[in-house]
Amino acid sequence: MEAETVERLVADALEAEVRSWYRPRSGSVAETVVCRLETGDCGGEDRPSRVVCKRGGASVWTDDVIEPLVLEYVAEATDLPVPRVLASGSVELEGESNDPLERWAIYEFREGRNPGPRYLDLEPAVRRRLVADAGELLGRLHATSALAFDRVGGLARGADDRSLRLRAPDGWHAVDPGWPLTGFPVPLAGDEGCRPVVTHGDYQPSNLLVDDEGAVTAVLDWGNAHVTHAEYALARAEARFVDVYAGRLPRAERERLRGLFRRAYANDAPLETGFDRRASIYKLLWVAQSGANYLRIAREPRGRRQLRTQVRRLLE
Incomplete structure (x- = not known):
């Protein structure tokens, strides 16, 4: 610009x-x-x-x-x-x-620091506060009935250009968990886990601002917000705050962060029994769907520009 x-x-x-x-x-x-x-x-x-x-x-x-x-x-x-x-x-x-x-x-303009680039170097108490706050905020978002939809999908502008409407995206997208939730003889998740919720779409440390104690002061970059099932959105977010740091954070610390994230989320949004078993399936599906989505994006000029921008910022 x-x-x-x-x-x-x-x-x-x-x-x-x-x-x-x-x-x-x-x-x-x-x-x-x-x-x-x-x-x-x-x-x-x-x-x-x-x-x-x-x-x-x-x-x-x-x-x-x-x-x-x-x-x-x-x-x-x-x-x-x-x-x-x-x-x-x-x-x-x-x-x-x-x-x-x-x-x-x-x-x-919101005050605070982006914790993403230095997430691993944060003091443990600061990182734990950040993760707990992030879980609570996601739970509050998913528990807001005023943002409820009756099915999953991408969000687009309505005909009046001032409202939001659901639109089914093309291809196989991480916006829809598909068969792991609904295709088994007995669904993996119950009604609460399958309820459609508005979620951030790229919920990770780099899209937050925090203060010196790790308290979240802002949630940024909502451009990929969409509607998906609650448990699927929770599992994907947990992967971004915990699982991607496997090998770089001790296992005991990752388990502590995972527990903090889930308990804080469950303070506002229901978390059904057995989520731990289902979460691994959701995370594997998310990786596969994300890979398929990147391949689709890379076939289009605008998508290639977007990917180049993301890679450049990661390298920076």
């Missing part, structure tokens, strides 16, 4: 002058910059000193930019620490319909 584009978007939407801006070292696959603004009075309210401006960031499930709508829904229905949406819109393209990558949004 060019400096002129950022300055124009912020100036038009917030009536504020951009003093300077920088790109975060990690975060969303959307074009993302943090803007420092001239402060002062704005209609009786103090103007923020910093905001986050994003452009693009289409969902891998539906190729639609949904993050602003998802955050508005989550902020209205829950008390989760998510950034407020300050403004959103589309860059007008002459002679053609707007491409999803031309959508933009300006978000509240």
